[in-house]
Amino acid sequence: MNQDRRDFLVRAGKVLVLTAPAAAYWDALAAGKTEPEEPAYRMADHFWGMIVDIDKCIGCGSCVRACKTENNVPLEPFYFRTWVERYHVESLSEHPEVDSPNGGYNGFPEKYAAGDKAKSFFVPKLCNQCAHSPCTQVCPVGATFESPDGAVLIDQTYCLGCRYCVQACPYGCRFIDPRTNTVDKCNLCYHRITKGLTTACCENCPTGARQLVDLKDPRDPVHEFLRTHKVHVLKPHMATGAKLFYNALDGSVR
Amino acid sequence: MEEGLLHAVQGYMYPNEVELQWSILIVLYPFTTGLVAGAFILASLERVFNVAAVKPTYRLALLSALAFLIVAPLPLQLHLGHPERSIEMYLTPHTSSAMAMFGFVYLWYLMAVLVLEIWLDYRKDIVLMSRTETGWKKTLYKVLSLGVDNISEESLRIDDKLGRFITIIGIPSAFLLHGYVGFIFGSIKANPWWSSPAMPIVFLFSAIVSGIALVMLMYMAVCVLKGIPIDMPCVDTIARYLFYAFLIDFSIELMDLIHRIYEADESFQSLDFMVHTRLYTSQILIQIVFGTIVPLGFFAFTQLVKLSESARKGIYVLAGCLTLMGIFAMRWNVVIGGQLFSKSFLGYTSYKMDFATKEGLLPAIVLLLLPFAILWVLVKVLPPWEEPHDGAKAETAAA
Amino acid sequence: MNRLFKDKEHLVRVAGLFAAGIVLFVIARALFVPKGFGQYGHYRAGALADVRSKPVVYAGRGACVECHTGEGERLKSGKHKGVGCEACHGALAKHAADPSALKPVKPDPKTLCLTCHQMNVAKPAKFAQIDVKSHMDGGPCTTCHDQHAPDKEPKK
Numbered sequence: 167m168n169q170d171r172r173d174f175l176v177r178a179g180k181v182l183v184l185t186a187p188a189a190a191y192w193d194a195l196a197a198g199k200t201e202p203e204e205p206a207y208r209m210a211d212h213f214w215g216m217i218v219d220i221d222k223c224i225g226c227g228s229c230v231r232a233c234k235t236e237n238n239v240p241l242e243p244f245y246f247r248t249w250v251e252r253y254h255v256e257s258l259s260e261h262p263e264v265d266s267p268n269g270g271y272n273g274f275p276e277k278y279a280a281g282d283k284a285k286s287f288f289v290p291k292l293c294n295q296c297a298h299s300p301c302t303q304v305c306p307v308g309a310t311f312e313s314p315d316g317a318v319l320i321d322q323t324y325c326l327g328c329r330y331c332v333q334a335c336p337y338g339c340r341f342i343d344p345r346t347n348t349v350d351k352c353n354l355c356y357h358r359i360t361k362g363l364t365t366a367c368c369e370n371c372p373t374g375a376r377q378l379v380d381l382k383d384p385r386d387p388v389h390e391f392l393r394t395h396k397v398h399v400l401k402p403h404m405a406t407g408a409k410l411f412y413n414a415l416d417g418s419v420r
Numbered sequence: 421m422e423e424g425l426l427h428a429v430q431g432y433m434y435p436n437e438v439e440l441q442w443s444i445l446i447v448l449y450p451f452t453t454g455l456v457a458g459a460f461i462l463a464s465l466e467r468v469f470n471v472a473a474v475k476p477t478y479r480l481a482l483l484s485a486l487a488f489l490i491v492a493p494l495p496l497q498l499h500l501g502h503p504e505r506s507i508e509m510y511l512t513p514h515t516s517s518a519m520a521m522f523g524f525v526y527l528w529y530l531m532a533v534l535v536l537e538i539w540l541d542y543r544k545d546i547v548l549m550s551r552t553e554t555g556w557k558k559t560l561y562k563v564l565s566l567g568v569d570n571i572s573e574e575s576l577r578i579d580d581k582l583g584r585f586i587t588i589i590g591i592p593s594a595f596l597l598h599g600y601v602g603f604i605f606g607s608i609k610a611n612p613w614w615s616s617p618a619m620p621i622v623f624l625f626s627a628i629v630s631g632i633a634l635v636m637l638m639y640m641a642v643c644v645l646k647g648i649p650i651d652m653p654c655v656d657t658i659a660r661y662l663f664y665a666f667l668i669d670f671s672i673e674l675m676d677l678i679h680r681i682y683e684a685d686e687s688f689q690s691l692d693f694m695v696h697t698r699l700y701t702s703q704i705l706i707q708i709v710f711g712t713i714v715p716l717g718f719f720a721f722t723q724l725v726k727l728s729e730s731a732r733k734g735i736y737v738l739a740g741c742l743t744l745m746g747i748f749a750m751r752w753n754v755v756i757g758g759q760l761f762s763k764s765f766l767g768y769t770s771y772k773m774d775f776a777t778k779e780g781l782l783p784a785i786v787l788l789l790l791p792f793a794i795l796w797v798l799v800k801v802l803p804p805w806e807e808p809h810d811g812a813k814a815e816t817a818a819a
Numbered sequence: 820m821n822r823l824f825k826d827k828e829h830l831v832r833v834a835g836l837f838a839a840g841i842v843l844f845v846i847a848r849a850l851f852v853p854k855g856f857g858q859y860g861h862y863r864a865g866a867l868a869d870v871r872s873k874p875v876v877y878a879g880r881g882a883c884v885e886c887h888t889g890e891g892e893r894l895k896s897g898k899h900k901g902v903g904c905e906a907c908h909g910a911l912a913k914h915a916a917d918p919s920a921l922k923p924v925k926p927d928p929k930t931l932c933l934t935c936h937q938m939n940v941a942k943p944a945k946f947a948q949i950d951v952k953s954h955m956d957g958g959p960c961t962t963c964h965d966q967h968a969p970d971k972e973p974k975k
Contacts, residue, residue, distance in 0.1 A: 227934065228906045232877060232906070235909075236875075236876045236877055244435065244438055251432075263432075264766055268435075274941065278941070287941055303516045303517065304516075304607075304608070305514055307508040307512055308512050313867060319867070320866075323863075324505070324862075326509075327500050327502050328496075333441060333758075334608050338434030338437045356870045356871060357872065357873035360871050369880070369906075372902040372903070372935055420764035420765060511847065511852050512861070565829070566832040570829065574826040575827070
């Protein structure tokens with residue numbers, strides 16, 4: 167090879183070698199701040215549930231307001247993805263007195279006198295995200311379903327509005343959205359938890375009465391919690407596989 | 421929606437439970453499918469069990485069943501939030517859902533049992549009319565005959581054999597049709613008013629009762645309208661079968677009631693209170709007293725005491741109407757009653773039925789009358805007055 | 820062949836109609852069942868993405884303290900360390916995305932604090948609650964309490 171061709175090849179080679187990093191640098195510059203890519207959410211890594219601690223709930227209603235805001239739920243008193251109940255128990259043999267003014271949206275105006283020897287407390291309610299959910303069982307078309315990561319979700323484009331699932335839920339957590347004529351319910355803020363956030367209700371609960379838990383995560387404090395506390399699920403005789411675990415739930419709670 | 425509804429709440433209801441989910445339209449649905457099953461069972465009494473006395477009602481019973489079966493899905497469509505998506509039940513049926521599988525039971529029963537049986541029974545008349553009618557009617561009958569003109573002895577014999585076979589299959593199919601509706605309610609563990617293994621049986625027998633009562637009343641009405649004498653042995657036999665079915669139905673419902681009262685489980689106090697207050701008129705008075713015990717008493721009376729023909733006719737009409745009212749009340753008490761109490765067992769709500777809205781009383785009345793309009797058309801196209809499938813009779817085709 | 824179907828031709832036609840119906844049904848299924856149905860279970864797989872794509876309305880404490888580090892530190896040091904910022908300040912994901920697009924409204928210290936701290940028989944006994952009549956009688960709580968670290972005096 168004569169000198170000119172070699173020179174050309176060496177020079178071309180140098181240019182080529184520098185082009186690649188230059189191009190990469192230019193790309194990085196053009197893309198803006200270089201952040202590490204968020205790891206894609208993998209459903210198989212999660213199995214969602216929630217812990218509710220009755221000893222901590224103060225009935226402030228922040229969760230109810232937050233949920234309605236986050237999930238665009240109608241404000242009328244018939245539609246709740248989550249609500250809070252106040253129990254007033256005079257003695258075990260009597261039925262408890264229960265109320266939930268507008269689901270607890272504006273808190274609970276006091277209606278009991280202090281020192282009346284009754285037991286009273288607040289109970290937040292929401293979808294129990296059942297592992298063997300009766301609502302999923304009865305849906306005629308597959309518009310409601312258990313996701314692989316343990317959330318019971320609704321396909322709003324597929325729901326017929328037949329209301330069979332509303333009848334089948336033992337906990338009363340489903341309702342028909344009058345604006346879409348399809349069913350709606352708490353879906354554990356699936357759009358948030360799949361982005362690494364917590365649910366709107368947990369985020370806004372001032373006392374930590376609500377905690378989102380991931381049963382598949384070995385580091386999640388839920389495992390220790392379930393081991394060391396007396397927990398209940400609602401209506402265990404219905405065998406729904408509820409994943410909403412209540413700490414310090416009184417026997418009078420329905 | 422209706423803030424006023426909150427004032428009608430007594431005690432505590434979960435907030436999402438205050439408004440009822442299923443309205444009078446959903447009461448209509450088991451009522452109409454029940455009439456279908458009952459009318460068909462009556463027809464099959466003649467065809468399969470050779471109860472010759474009820475022959476005069478055979479075709480009328482089948483046509484009535486068809487008229488009501490056509491109307492049956494309409495209240496459901498009106499009720500759905502998205503009726504345009506209802507085809508999804510056939511495209512992607514969820515096999516664990518009783519509601520989804522029922523879509524296929526309905527389709528099977530309509531096409532493979534009822535339509536086929538009616539067609540086979542009427543085929544000879546259809547072909548004869550395709551020969552004798554003119555104009556658009558001729559075309560209609562030609563289409564109904566599927567373009568086949570053959571009504572030879574052999575072909576009619578084949579029709580008869582096949583028809584008999586279909587009726588035999590049709591009986592369990594009719595049981596399935598309405599038993600399934602009972603299962604749709606009975607399988608809901610969340611609702612103690614509904615959840616019961618007896619539900620499909622109770623629904624089925626009350627369906628048979630209502631269907632037989634319907635055909636009996638219609639037969640008598642049609643005879644009066646056409647000015648022909650009522651075949652009393654026929655009506656007496658129908659009334660007798662109605663009485664037997666009603667006895668069985670009453671026994672099963674009574675057993676369920678006694679069982680509930682005795683076991684007195686968690687839900688009992690709440691349900692008992694509901695029956696004595698909000699459901700008193702429709703359950704105690706209309707369903708039990710005037711809708712079951714009184715007609716049962718009337719029918720029993722006709723079985724035990726020899727009465728004149730006119731006395732029997734009068735009693736059959738009165739008791740038949742009371743029976744239909746009682747069975748309708750039973751559907752109402754199941755559907756509406758099941759939603760009036762809270763699943764917390766701590767409260768009750770009310771059912772506010774509007775008149776001229778999508779799920780109000782007016783569409784319900786229209787839907788109850790519509791089958792009669794359809795039946796009127798069916799009777800014009802397929803007159804039930806000739807003797808059914810009498811192969812020995814020579815063809816008296818008006819040439 | 821003719822002998823076999825003699826007198827049965829009408830049945831052949833009925834059978835044909837039924838067969839046609841079944842074929843139509845199969846074709847309809849192929850055409851109209853949504854894509855992805857049955858991939859994970861008896862539902863449309865695309866529904867998962869639909870639900871996930873809903874907008875986030877509450878930003879969460881983590882987003883707030885990226886800018887508001889002072890308040891974040893203050894909160895960590897006091898009794899309100901478990902209280903989400905937006906529990907008092909309202910949903911602010913829009914503000915976190917673009918601070919000038921939405922200015923949060925300052926909560927009213929005379930009413931907001933009471934939603935949690937007004938005495939109520941049903942509240943757990945050890946929770947800090949006061950009877951507003953006998954405790955400053957409706958005056959703004961921030962007179963004596965720093966809202967971000969309420970066991971401490973308010974910052975001047």
